[in-house]
Ligand SMILES: Nc1ncnc2c1ncn2[C@@H]1O[C@H](COP(=O)(O)OP(=O)(O)O)[C@@H](O)[C@H]1O
């Protein structure tokens with residue numbers, strides 16, 4: 001119990017007559033990459049939106065470091081140290097990498113230039129961006145002053161992940177980060193996810209990419225019909241078993257750990 005960083009119990013979220021999340025539990029442990037898998041419509045994104053403050057659940061509770069939290073917006077979750085990379089990445093393509101890293105959290109110049117004239121401290125943001133890229137071992141971005149619309153899909157994803165890693169003090173959540181990427185680009189993003197975990201920040205990885213899940217995940221949360229069916233370790237199960245559980249063709253293993 002004491003190594004659980006982010007936890008959810010009995011989460012329910014309805015949209016009209018559709019129950020997107022039907023009493024779901026969730027546990028993310030310190031130091032792990034937790035994959036969340038499930039069929040389309042299983043309620044993965046809805047559950048993750050509850051954890052990231054994007055959606056307020058109809059029932060259930062969320063705990064961070066064992067304490068109940070009540071996020072009313074993504075900003076609330078961000079203040080608590082939870083950063084989410086959404087599928088659409090939420091970037092400003094015309095602006096450069098450094099500016100995108102600090103989007104919505106810009107550093108202002110010191111004194112009245114910043115406080116009155118709202119002038120940005122571009123130098124400081126660029127310096128910190130370079131530092132962040134170095135810390136994560138990112139070598140695929142040539143210049144921090146490059147506009148984001150000049151980057152490849154994988155590079156954009158790298159910027160989005162680096163941004164989440166920079167501000168995610170407790171948890172980084174990623175919804176399908178490799179869905180639009182080629183093999184090499186995916187590998188780069190998966191390496192980055194490992195490095196984030198290795199810096200001590202646990203990562204939630206929602207993904208359809210089974211080989212990627214089996215490659216990087218420490219544990220796999222299998223979501224089915226709006227709730228967690230079970231959690232398995234990739235070493236204990238074949239990929240086709242896991243897919244079978246996910247689709248309902250196979251029952252969840254009796255001995256599967258509940259959390
Ligand atoms: N904003 C919404 N309005 C209405 N229905 C929604 C909304 N978001 C999700 N749903 C429905 O909730 C169910 C779960 O969706 P979702 O959480 O996106 O699943 P997943 O990410 O596993 O594909 C689906 O039936 C979906 O159509």
Ligand SMILES: [Mg+2]
Pocket residue numbers: 044045046
């Ligand atoms: Mg989804």
